[in-house]
Amino acid sequence: xxxxxxxxxxxxxxxxxxxxxxxxxxxxxxxxxxxxxxxxxxxxxxxxxxxxxxxxxxxxxxxxxxxxxxxxxxxxxxxxxxxxxxxxxxxxxxxxxxxxxxxxxxxxxxxxxxxxxxxxxxxxxxxxxxxxxxxxxxxxxxxxxxxxxxxxxxxxxxxxxxxxxxxxxxxxxxxxxxxxxxxxxxxxxxxxxxxxxxx
Numbered sequence: 001x002x003x004x005x006x007x008x009x010x011x012x013x014x015x016x017x018x019x020x021x022x023x024x025x026x027x028x029x030x031x032x033x034x035x036x037x038x039x040x041x042x043x044x045x046x047x048x049x050x051x052x053x054x055x056x057x058x059x060x061x062x063x064x065x066x067x068x069x070x071x072x073x074x075x076x077x078x079x080x081x082x083x084x085x086x087x088x089x090x091x092x093x094x095x096x097x098x099x100x101x102x103x104x105x106x107x108x109x110x111x112x113x114x115x116x117x118x119x120x121x122x123x124x125x126x127x128x129x130x131x132x133x134x135x136x137x138x139x140x141x142x143x144x145x146x147x148x149x150x151x152x153x154x155x156x157x158x159x160x161x162x163x164x165x166x167x168x169x170x171x172x173x174x175x176x177x178x179x180x181x182x183x184x185x186x187x188x189x190x191x192x193x194x195x196x197x198x199x
Contacts, residue, residue, distance in 0.1 A: 005116070005157070006093045007137065007148070009125040013093055016116040018157065096125075096148060099133035105147045108160025116148075116155040129155060 003018040034042040046055040064072040128135075129150035137146040137157075144161040 007096050008093045009096045009122060009128075009135075012122040012124065014118060014120070014122050014125055016118050016155070016157075018114040018116060021113045021115055095138040096135040097138045098135040099128065100136050100147075102132075102134050102149075104136070104145070105134050105149070105158065105160060107163055108145060109163050110158055110160050111144070112159040114157040115153075116157055118155070 005016045005018055007014055007016070036042055043057055045057070046060060047053070048055065064074060064077060066072055129148075133149070135148040137148065139146070144159060147158045147160060149156060149158070
């Protein structure tokens with residue numbers, strides 16, 4: 001079943017279907033394959049602690065257990081309230097905030113992207129998105145934000161977490177105070193303190 005998101009803009013609802021876009025789909029991927037001397041693909045294996053048994057792929061598995069050691073079906077697991085928001089799981093319509101400054105989106109670190117499809121888009125929302133407006137989904141603060149915007153490729157939902165550091169550009173001026181109180185301008189990084197290692 002395709003995940004859906006219902007948003008309201010100026011009191012008018014729009015239902016979107018979510019299509020997750022992962023990094024592999026955007027950028028492709030590469031895989032390194034180890035080969036033996038005969039040209040056969042090597043496989044990883046695990047050795048037991050006592051060195052007695054070799055465990056080939058398929059002979060080990062991971063599982064989830066609760067505090068009492070009971071096995072749990074992965075489908076029954078839910079995200080805790082303290083975890084960052086990684087998916088839209090709202091039971092009802094979500095109100096859009098904004099338009100917001102595009103810099104708010106650019107200042108975050110994107111953690112997940114969805115392409116949105118729809119059957120009917122409210123004209124007011126369609127016009128705002130066409131003009132380049134960026135919206136934020138209203139909801140409880142989780143240390144990040146979920147933003148809605150459109151471009152020539154479609155409408156997208158971007159999950160972004162706080163970046164945690166300031167932008168560094170080519171025009172930034174480095175001051176003496178950034179290197180501490182060392183007055184020795186000839187050796188800013190302390191290379192004179194290096195010792196030669198005899199081999």
